[in-house]
Each structure stands twice: as C-alpha cells, then as structure tokens.
Amino acid sequence: MKQINLESLSERAYNIACSHGFHDVELSDEHFLMLAISELSEAIEADRKGKHADVGTFKASLLGKHMCSDESWFKVLFDELIKDTVEDEFADVAIRLLDLAGLRKLYLHPMTVPVQKSCIANSMTVFCFDVVRVLYEKVDLEDRMCAVISWLFEKCENEGIDLLWHIEQKMQYNDYRDKMHGKKY
Structure with a gap:
C-alpha cells in the first residue's frame, strides 16, 4: 500500500497558493469549498466529454529532446496531454482542499490508499454529489476534509x-503560472 503524507501535500498546496496571491485577502471556508465544488463540476464535464490524461505520452515526451526550457516544455505538454481532463480536475479538487487545510492549519493524518477496490464505484455524477453533500455538512471541517480527500483517492484508485x-x-x-x-479569485 502507498503511504501518502497529506500534511506535506497540504503545506505545498498552501505555499503555492500564497505565492500566487490566493490568500492576499481573507476569505471564508465556504469560498474555498465552493471552488472545490466547481472543480468537481469540471471533472463531470471532462468525464462527459471522455477527456482523460495521456500520461504515457506526457512522461515519454518529458524525457525527449526539445527546443525550449524545461519549464516551458512541461507547460506545453501539460496543456496538451493533461489539462482539463478528469484526472486533472480531481487533482484540482484535492489541491483546493489541501490548500484550505493548510490555510486553516487543519491536521490531515497520513493515510494509506486502499489497494482493494471499494464501494466508490458510483457513477461520476453520484460520486460528486456525495462529495458535495459531505462538504456542505455542518460538522467539523477537518473531518469533512479528511473524508473527502480519502474518497477522492479511493475513487481514483x-x-x-x-x-x-x-x-x-x-x-x-501551478507553480509556473501567473499570479x-x-x-479574479
């Protein structure tokens, strides 16, 4: 099983967001949760269009010869082969939640991604609806974040x-992107 250090991921997501101006103004938890929900909607649209990342070509092309800087080449390949796909949008959901956890200094315990297939076999729309329902609940934010992040990893697995x-x-x-x-936000 694969160990995942959510604290480290959260710190990195938060630091990137800070360096790009996303925390220059204090905003509510609901603001950040809604941005995560909007990423879920984008994942549904990508799924409806059958847009999936071409990871093999991306990895192979990164190793190939190219005529521009590594940063530019990475961005070009990412835009062409990864961006706006189901996988990319699920990563965005997780990053939004990890960033919020970093901002609020929430404890996200290290988790183990289950190898065994779970009951997260619902359709994309039902899965995303269930995630939104959990994000909307008026229970402890830390518990909601841990649950949703765990569900995302399970669904992807x-x-x-x-x-x-x-x-x-x-x-x-994101680290290569403009402010x-x-x-606007």
Whole structure:
C-alpha cells in the first residue's frame, strides 16, 4: 500500500497558493469549498466529454529532446496531454482542499490508499454529489476534509488513476503560472 503524507501535500498546496496571491485577502471556508465544488463540476464535464490524461505520452515526451526550457516544455505538454481532463480536475479538487487545510492549519493524518477496490464505484455524477453533500455538512471541517480527500483517492484508485502523481504534476504546473492564474479569485 502507498503511504501518502497529506500534511506535506497540504503545506505545498498552501505555499503555492500564497505565492500566487490566493490568500492576499481573507476569505471564508465556504469560498474555498465552493471552488472545490466547481472543480468537481469540471471533472463531470471532462468525464462527459471522455477527456482523460495521456500520461504515457506526457512522461515519454518529458524525457525527449526539445527546443525550449524545461519549464516551458512541461507547460506545453501539460496543456496538451493533461489539462482539463478528469484526472486533472480531481487533482484540482484535492489541491483546493489541501490548500484550505493548510490555510486553516487543519491536521490531515497520513493515510494509506486502499489497494482493494471499494464501494466508490458510483457513477461520476453520484460520486460528486456525495462529495458535495459531505462538504456542505455542518460538522467539523477537518473531518469533512479528511473524508473527502480519502474518497477522492479511493475513487481514483477504483478508476485506475494515480491521483498523487496528478496532484504533484498539477502543483508543479501551478507553480509556473501567473499570479492568481490570471483569474479574479
């Protein structure tokens, strides 16, 4: 089984968000949770369109010869082969939640991603609806965050997606982006 240090991921997501201006203004938990929910909607749209990451080509192309900087080449390949796919959007959901955990200094215990397939075999829409329902509950934020992040890893495991790899690639991509990623918030 694969050990995942959520605290380390949370710290990195939070630091990248800070360095890109996402925490220059104090905002509510609901603001950040809604941004995570919007990423779930984007995952549904990617699924409806059958958009999945081409990880093999991405990895092979990163190793190949190219005529620009490593950062530029990474961004070009990411835009072409990973961005706006189901995997990328699930990584965005996780990063949004990890960032909020870092901001609020929530404890996300190290978790183990289950190898055995779970009951997270629901359709994409039902899975995302269940996640939204948990995010909306008025119980401890830390508990909600741990539950949803765990569900994301389980769903991805069930779908054959290496969510940790996608989170790491997306954080690298985000680190290369402009302030606020060119957005208002």
